[in-house]
Amino acid sequence: MIQLNPDCLVVLCDESQAVPTSVESLTLQILGEQASWLDAGVLKDICGAVLSYLREEQGKQSVPFHEFAEILEEVLRGFGLSLNSRADESQLPRVVKTNVMDWLHDRQDTGFDLMLFHLLRDGLDQSLQQGEARILWVHGLRHCVKQHLGAQRWGRRCQQFNDQLIAFIRQCFDQKAGPGYSLILHP
DSSP states (O other): OOOOOEEEEEEEOOSSSSEEEEHHHHHHHGOOOOOOOOOHHEEEEEHHHHHIIIIIIIOOSEHHHHHHHHHHHHHHHHHTOOSOOOOGGSOOOHHHHHHHHTTTTTTSSSHHHHHHHHHHHHHHHHHHHHEEEEEEEEEEEHHHHHHHHHHOOOHHOOOOHHHHHHHHHHHHHHHOHHHHHTEEEEE
């Protein structure tokens, strides 16, 4: 398991979605414009208090979003501040995981270079259009490269083609995605 940064928690958005995020960025999202009224030092103290309470007193590494918002509101009251609007889960970035092989419709043939890039572009478009995805997590590149090249083992040729695919996917993502969107490419 990957170790989280010391200032991060895993926020449980719903039954199927857990998002690792920094306490400070989550606090800023919840506070919205109100965060600009706070001194940077006070904001850091608030984030530290929430993190300390959850990790040390409650022994939690992950927390449901609504529970985080309630604890943040309690800490704000302790600092003599109040949260005017109730936080809701729609403020969290939505993560959509997708497999490159889904974009290629599980094609088993090798060497379809021209078709491959067309299918990748279309798959990326479809993934960006479904729902309110703010973070697109693409996996399965390694399998795609090996299958496309007909390689049994990963070699220099595979790495070069992998780099080419990553550059292409990032270029298409930059053209299609708006500001505030993120792309994670995982082998």
